[in-house]
Amino acid sequence: MRPADHAGPAARGGTRLLLTLRAICLPGGLAIGHLRWAEPAVRRFDRELRWLTWTAVPTIFVPRLALGLNLYQPPPSGRARRREARRSRRLIRVQTGPEMA
Secondary structure, three states: OOHHHHHHHHHHHHHHHHHHHHHHOOOOOHHHHOOOOOHHHHHHHHHHHHHHHHHHHHHHHHHHHHHHHOOOOOOOOHHHHHHHHHHHHHHHHHHHOOOOO
16 A cells, blocks of 8 residues: 555545634634634634645645655565566466477
């Protein structure tokens, strides 16, 4: 499994959290109606969340993209090289026939 596969749920969860907090801060929403937060504080919190969303989403996306590209491929181990050599020999035998190999 690639490293980017592990980052997926966490990245989506962080974005969902930010959007949920912004929904709580809607005018007349949960923060004001149920939690009884002061309206100026809710507006400020919403403004900060909006700013955080614009900075956090690219910060999460760029590393995920870089990990997904996986530009660094470590050299294969000795076992992997031997396995690839066996596969290549089998492939040559199948293509040319057993008498030619």
